[in-house]
Amino acid sequence: MRCYCVAEFGEPLQRMERPTPQPKGTEVLVRVSHCGVCHTDVHLWHGYYDLGDGKKLELSGRGVKPPFTPGHEMFGEVVSVGPEAPESVIGRRGVVFPWVGCGNCAHCREGDDHLCATPRFLGVFSPGGYGDHVIVPSERHVVEMQGVDPALAATYACSGLTAFGALAKARPFGPDAPLVLIGAGGVGLTAVALLVAEGATGYTVVDIDDGKLSVARSLGAPATLNARAPDTNKQIASAGAPATVIDFVGSEETAAMALGVLRKGGTYIVVGLYGGALKIPLPSIPLRVLRIQGSYVGNLATFEELAALVSTGRVPAIPVERRAWHRCTETLEALEAGQVNGRVVLEIGEEQ
Ligand SMILES: [Zn+2]
Ligand SMILES: [Zn+2]
Numbered sequence: 001m002r003c004y005c006v007a008e009f010g011e012p013l014q015r016m017e018r019p020t021p022q023p024k025g026t027e028v029l030v031r032v033s034h035c036g037v038c039h040t041d042v043h044l045w046h047g048y049y050d051l052g053d054g055k056k057l058e059l060s061g062r063g064v065k066p067p068f069t070p071g072h073e074m075f076g077e078v079v080s081v082g083p084e085a086p087e088s089v090i091g092r093r094g095v096v097f098p099w100v101g102c103g104n105c106a107h108c109r110e111g112d113d114h115l116c117a118t119p120r121f122l123g124v125f126s127p128g129g130y131g132d133h134v135i136v137p138s139e140r141h142v143v144e145m146q147g148v149d150p151a152l153a154a155t156y157a158c159s160g161l162t163a164f165g166a167l168a169k170a171r172p173f174g175p176d177a178p179l180v181l182i183g184a185g186g187v188g189l190t191a192v193a194l195l196v197a198e199g200a201t202g203y204t205v206v207d208i209d210d211g212k213l214s215v216a217r218s219l220g221a222p223a224t225l226n227a228r229a230p231d232t233n234k235q236i237a238s239a240g241a242p243a244t245v246i247d248f249v250g251s252e253e254t255a256a257m258a259l260g261v262l263r264k265g266g267t268y269i270v271v272g273l274y275g276g277a278l279k280i281p282l283p284s285i286p287l288r289v290l291r292i293q294g295s296y297v298g299n300l301a302t303f304e305e306l307a308a309l310v311s312t313g314r315v316p317a318i319p320v321e322r323r324a325w326h327r328c329t330e331t332l333e334a335l336e337a338g339q340v341n342g343r344v345v346l347e348i349g350e351e352q
Contacts, residue, residue: 003127008066018131023085028085033076041335049275073129074134075153096136160190180204180205180206186340196315205225242262278292322345323344325348
């Protein structure tokens with residue numbers, strides 16, 4: 001098999017040849033055809049998260065050590081199965097659910113693999129979809145989506161599930177409980193698409209890029225706002241102070257904006273991993289009865305719910321740009337520079 005690997009943190013990814021793995025037990029082998037490029041891949045490539053105040057969370061201390069193959073938004077086809085997996089799934093085409101846990105801890109036994117303390121997430125702690133073949137723990141982790149283009153389908157494994165999971169935490173919302181979404185990148189736009197699918201109103205999308213905001217409006221977002229405007233907080237407040245802010249960026253600036261506009265009893269949901277530190281006067285948390293909540297992808301049951309929703313055809317497609325496999329490094333650079341509209345999906349296995 002071939003793959004593009006992070007051979008050294010921050011260096012261009014290297015094309016490598018590896019023996020194609022054989023599935024064991026319940027495992028299945030998937031030939032990957034499409035893989036989305038997520039902002040998390042940028043952090044994996046650099047090898048750290050920014051914790052603010054000059055501190056870093058080094059990923060090498062958490063089991064992410066070069067050389068490794070990133071890519072957790074995978075679409076592909078089951079091409080062989082282990083001795084304990086049903087042969088009937090050979091030929092199944094679907095999205096790979098990558099958020100796999102240890103299988104033994106309390107969270108994993110509850111089906112919440114994404115909360116596992118010793119995860120095996122594909123494309124993070126195990127090889128992912130920047131390679132043309134990937135081992136998946138069982139056929140249950142290859143989820144079909146009806147009538148969805150494979151490149152778009154791939155993005156639901158992370159940006160879709162992340163948006164879906166964050167929106168679930170924000171309910172109920174609507175005109176009496178306004179919702180603000182910060183960030184109209186791949187995840188934020190997918191959140192808009194999901195809100196359009198359910199006919200939601202009473203939410204505003206905030207970003208600093210007019211191009212991204214216009215994509216949000218074209219998907220069906222009822223209101224957008226450029227945060228570079230000097231009176232952003234006032235404009236948000238004019239539509240009613242939000243009950244919930246979902247922050248798909250997760251920077252010090254967006255946190256300050258979110259906590260500045262929330263109404264009493266409001267909830268700040270942090271999704272984005274841009275980085276920095278949260279600075280807030282502690283008395284304001286009890287006095288304003290604020291709730292601060294993190295949201296990170298979701299479990300397999302939630303992903304199956306999302307797949308069922310997407311299969312209805314009601315969720316509008318976010319912009320997806322297909323790129324040749326070997327353009328992975330330049331795509332990571334573009335994503336880091338904020339130059340990607342929607343999602344870039346690599347076409348894996350295409351000859352160059
Ligand atoms: Zn576990
Ligand atoms: Zn991701």
